[in-house]
Amino acid sequence: MKLLVLAGEESGVHYAERISAAVRAKCPDAEIRGYSDYGFKTADLAVFGIWAVLRRIFFFLRVKRTMVRAIDEWKPDVVCTIDYPGMNLKLAAYAKSKGIKAVHVVCPQVWAWHQGRIPRIERSLDKICCFFPFEPAIFRTGLAEFVGHPLAQEFEGSVDGGEERREKGLVALLPGSRLGEIEKHLPTLLEAVAPLKGIRVAIPAANERARAAIERIVANFKTKLSTLNYKLSTLTVQSGGARELLRRADVAAVASGTATLEAALARCPTVLVYKVGPILAAFLRRAINGVKHVGLANIIAEKSGAECPMPELLQENFTVEAVRGYLERWLGDPASRAEAAKKLDKTLNMLESHGDAYARIAEILI
Numbered sequence: 001m002k003l004l005v006l007a008g009e010e011s012g013v014h015y016a017e018r019i020s021a022a023v024r025a026k027c028p029d030a031e032i033r034g035y036s037d038y039g040f041k042t043a044d045l046a047v048f049g050i051w052a053v054l055r056r057i058f059f060f061l062r063v064k065r066t067m068v069r070a071i072d073e074w075k076p077d078v079v080c081t082i083d084y085p086g087m088n089l090k091l092a093a094y095a096k097s098k099g100i101k102a103v104h105v106v107c108p109q110v111w112a113w114h115q116g117r118i119p120r121i122e123r124s125l126d127k128i129c130c131f132f133p134f135e136p137a138i139f140r141t142g143l144a145e146f147v148g149h150p151l152a153q154e155f156e157g158s159v160d161g162g163e164e165r166r167e168k169g170l171v172a173l174l175p176g177s178r179l180g181e182i183e184k185h186l187p188t189l190l191e192a193v194a195p196l197k198g199i200r201v202a203i204p205a206a207n208e209r210a211r212a213a214i215e216r217i218v219a220n221f222k223t224k225l226s227t228l229n230y231k232l233s234t235l236t237v238q239s240g241g242a243r244e245l246l247r248r249a250d251v252a253a254v255a256s257g258t259a260t261l262e263a264a265l266a267r268c269p270t271v272l273v274y275k276v277g278p279i280l281a282a283f284l285r286r287a288i289n290g291v292k293h294v295g296l297a298n299i300i301a302e303k304s305g306a307e308c309p310m311p312e313l314l315q316e317n318f319t320v321e322a323v324r325g326y327l328e329r330w331l332g333d334p335a336s337r338a339e340a341a342k343k344l345d346k347t348l349n350m351l352e353s354h355g356d357a358y359a360r361i362a363e364i365l366i
Contacts, residue, residue, distance in 0.1 A: 001030045003365060004076040006067070006091060008035065008045040008084030010177045010206045011258040015082050015105060015150060022362035033074065038066050043209040045084070046178050051277065053086075060087065067091050071098065078365050082106060093124035103127045103365055107135040107144065112299075129361050134303050145364070148357040151258070152348070155265040165248055169199045171327060172249035172268070174242060174259045175214070177206035182213045184275045185255050185318075190221045192253070192323035199331065201235040202249070204242040211239055251330045251337070253323055256294050260310065264297035264348060269340035271326040272298075272312045301347045309343035 003023060007016040020032050035045060040063055053060065064087065071079065071094060079095035081088035083106040092102040107130040110118055118139065121128075128144040130136050136144040171193055175185035186203075193201055203218075205211030214237050238245070242259060246252060246266035254260050256274040263270040272295045293299055298308040313322050330337040 001027050001078070001366065002074065002076040003030055003032045004071065004074070004079045004095075005032055005034045005082065006079070006084070006088050007082040008042065008087060010042060010046065012082040012084055012106070013042055016080075018150065018358045019080065019082070019105065019361050019365075022356075022358040023365055025359075026362050027366055033070070033076075035063075035067070038070055040066075043207050045087075052180055063087065064090065068094055071095050071100065076100060078103060080105060080361075080365055089121065089124055093120075096124060096126060101126050101365075103129065103361075105129045105361060106131060107138075110138055111135065127364055129357075129364060131357075132300065132303075145360075147360045147364075148355060149261075150357040151261055151265055153357050166250055167200075167248050168250055169331065170249045171196070171199050171201050171331075172242075172245050172252040172254070172263075173201060173203045174246075174252065174254040174263075175203070176255035176257065176259075177210055179209065179213050181255050182210060182217065185273055186214060186217045187221060188275075188318060188320055189253050189273070189323060190218065191320045193327065194221075194225060196324070196328065196331070199234075202245055203235070203237050204245050205237060205239055206242075208239070211237060251327050253327065256312075256314075258296070261296040264295075264310065264344050267341050267344050267348075269330045269337055269344070270310055271323055272310050273318045273323065274312075274314050275318050276315075297344065297347050304347075306347055307343060309340070309347045 078101045081092045096102040131149040252270040301308045
């Protein structure tokens with residue numbers, strides 16, 4: 001069996017590694033390739049924002065040409081695309097047009113915006129593996145299947161020790177994995193936590209490029225602080241380890257994305273933040289009409305009629321004072337922190353595991 005697994009972002013790579021392992025467990029002689037086998041790095045593919053994509057348009061055209069040629073020449077039996085829909089759905093559609101089975105993992109967020117894409121998505125794919133139970137009903141019968149959320153499965157399968165593992169005063173800052181996200185989010189997050197007393201700050205970097213950007217911004221901010229009357233608390237930049245950090249952290253501020261679901265699964269009181277450029281923001285405000293929230297934990301709660309567990313600070317609402325307000329409240333008021341954790345518990349009870357999600361995806365691929 002020849003399987004082409006295409007994941008363009010860090011979270012997708014995480015899924016790809018485990019899906020590949022599950023396929024090999026069922027089919028030991030499987031040949032598996034991905035973007036990296038054709039010279040493309042995840043850090044180069046994970047570009048943030050319309051203008052950033054346009055500035056690198058010739059690179060992305062080269063990626064598409066290369067992968068189309070790979071499909072033609074290597075002739076995989078199955079193409080498995082994971083999230084990253086802009087590029088991946090085009091490649092899946094091409095594979096299907098050539099008679100190759102096309103399976104997409106992580107349902108495109110048509111429940112949030114641009115529902116007119118549904119017929120095109122249905123034509124492009126043979127199967128969609130959904131992580132949320134409300135997603136299959138969006139598509140024609142038989143196309144999409146709820147396989148359970150792998151992250152919920154992984155958190156359930158680990159021994160996290162509960163609240164006793166929390167480190168009092170440990171604040172986790174997750175500004176995002178893309179360079180554009182880090183540039184937009186981290187300075188505000190650093191300014192928010194700088195005056196807080198008795199805390200330690202930890203920032204996990206998704207990759208070496210992200211770490212270099214984080215360290216540069218931190219260094220510049222420390223220089224700025226020399227002109228103020230306070231200095232930044234103990235701060236550590238670490239390579240990876242975001243999930244373990246969220247298990248230990250007292251509180252967190254996290255950029256919208258998969259990391260917010262990880263924070264919820266870790267039962268860590270978290271304020272969600274996100275900011276994009278004004279043109280993209282105006283477009284998204286008009287386009288997003290299927291949900292009222294952007295955080296995955298909040299969307300699960302919204303779809304289930306429950307109270308949303310994670311405050312969201314988006315665009316102009318993402319301010320130093322607003323972030324600091326939530327963190328200070330949770331750090332200084334045990335009752336407020338307990339209430340935040342309780343809301344997370346109520347929401348995540350709705351995200352029940354569905355057996356071994358990776359094994360089910362492997363069965364669909366094979």
